[in-house]
Amino acid sequence: MEAGPGGVDAGPVFTTSAVVASCFGFVLIGVLQALYGPSIPALREEFGLSPSAAGLGLSAHFAGGVAGVLLFDRRFGRTGNRRILAVAYLLMAAGAAGFALAPDWPVALLAALLAGIGFGGIDYGLNRLFARGFGRRSTAMLNILNAHFGIGAILGPALLGAVGAEHYPALFLAFAVANIPLLFCLRGVKNHAPQPTSADTGAADAGAGDTGAGTPVGAALRSVLAVFVTLYVLHVGIEAGVGGWEPTHLESVGYGAGAAATATSVYWLMMTVGRFLAAPIALRFSAQTIITVSCAGMTACLLLAAIPDFAPYAYAGVGLFIAPIFPTGLPWLSRAAPSARRAGAIVMAASMLGGVAAGPALGKIIEWSGVRDVPLILAAVSAVCLAATLWLTRTTRRPSP
Incomplete structure (x- = not known):
């Protein structure tokens, strides 16, 4: 080459x-x-x-x-x-x-x-x-x-x-x-990573090269990164939380151990299917739109999972809607903060920590509220993900100061 x-x-x-x-x-x-x-x-x-x-x-x-x-x-x-x-x-x-x-x-x-x-x-x-x-x-x-x-x-x-x-x-x-x-x-593999061009970054990134701590642009960039980290930590926490607690929740509302394990496998399968389905969708719709719909659908499915008769199907829906968030958010982050060279590393490292923290944190909350409230607890976290996405959509569409 x-x-x-x-x-x-x-x-x-x-x-x-x-x-x-x-x-x-x-x-x-x-x-x-x-x-x-x-x-x-x-x-x-x-x-x-x-x-x-x-x-x-x-x-x-x-x-x-x-x-x-x-x-x-x-x-x-x-x-x-x-x-x-x-x-x-x-x-x-x-x-x-x-x-x-x-x-x-x-x-x-x-x-x-x-x-x-x-x-x-x-x-x-x-x-x-x-x-x-x-x-x-x-x-x-x-x-x-x-x-x-x-x-x-x-x-x-x-x-x-x-x-x-x-x-x-x-x-x-x-x-x-x-x-x-x-x-x-x-x-x-090309030996040197390409850098985003001005055409890729869009109007929302104008002036983003100035990330000084005391400048309005620097403060705005830190806010964007903080909200991206929040979105990634929480959605990975939901992903791990459903995978870890779905069987226990389903058994607590009357499903057998075999059925609960099968439903959890379907959840992971739907996450894989969802990413393949998102690939052609991503060619027609923006990352902001895809993640907003994903967070809204994920929240609705988690609320539906609180109804025992619908719970296994609702958890499958969670897998489908949560699937595109991680991969779709990375190009959005790259465009929103092209001057923050380590933004991707910070967000990905934080997402792994979210997976580690989800188990003990959710376990402690469940000790207070009970296993039956698992989907409602996760729905509340998902609603925060939706709010973070809406904030990011509004903020990254604005021209920088």
């Missing part, structure tokens, strides 16, 4: 083979994240762990993910994209292999942390490149990319169920090996 003026590579950001490989990479990070939970029974037996101690594997993974997002963000612009992504894939593979072969639980936790760092680098790096690399098609391509994460999240537990939880080391090793061929596809 030839270099253009100033050392920036000429040609498209991704070749077709690199796009396919990137989507497969997202399948892999979906598989990795989803393998920890179903492995808990085998981990407890092998290492003699309590339930809470066994759950630390996923916590270490998420902690590594946050660190990976922040660490790899610091290298973007300084190190070529191919090298950054290659290091992330290798860290993820090494961590997965280490988790499979760990002789004791502390070593396994360190390996999960290492795999999480690679996970965060891949998640952030590919989302960032897709957000900037396809022009008007970026939102559609981001939805397709993140839909493949959902495929992996569905595939991981299915594979573990087929081979048995006691064979989790074999699956983690197979996962590690599956990362290696992706290294050879990185030649199809």
Whole structure:
């Protein structure tokens, strides 16, 4: 691939083979994240762990993910994209292999942390490149990319169920090996990230280059970033909250354990389907419109889930409506705050923290109110997401001071 003026590579950001490989990479990070939970029974037996101690594997993974997002963000612009992504894939593979072969639980936790760092680098790096690399098609391509994460999240537990939880080391090793061929596809990735052009940023970004702490533009930019962080933290909290508490809520209103588990699987499936459906929609409608409709639909479905007869179907609707928010918001953020180089990293790291905090925070609220109120609690959080979206829509349409 030839270099253009100033050392920036000429040609498209991704070749077709690199796009396919990137989507497969997202399948892999979906598989990795989803393998920890179903492995808990085998981990407890092998290492003699309590339930809470066994759950630390996923916590270490998420902690590594946050660190990976922040660490790899610091290298973007300084190190070529191919090298950054290659290091992330290798860290993820090494961590997965280490988790499979760990002789004791502390070593396994360190390996999960290492795999999480690679996970965060891949998640952030590919989302960032897709957000900037396809022009008007970026939102559609981001939805397709993140839909493949959902495929992996569905595939991981299915594979573990087929081979048995006691064979989790074999699956983690197979996962590690599956990362290696992706290294050879990185030649199809442009080595330097494209920067947003004035045509991409729009009138709302005029003057946004001045982000001084004492300027009106700086204050406005900080407000926009704060509300984006709020939107991402809360919607990921809802995503994790439904996934974690839907079975318990459904059982509390009279559904059997099997039916509740099936309904939760349908919720994750609908999230994957929703991202594929959002791809063509994103070519016709703005990110603001898509996210506003998504938050409104998510809120309505959560309210409907409070009615026992409709609850399983309403939760499926939540999965469908929540699906486009994460990938669709990233190009909007890039346009709304093009001068804030680390905005994407801050938002993505915050979203991972939202997933970590959702369980204990929602659990404490449920202790006060009861399991039957889960959908109403989440509906209130969803209403805040809708209010944040409406504020962002109004604010980012205004010319900057």
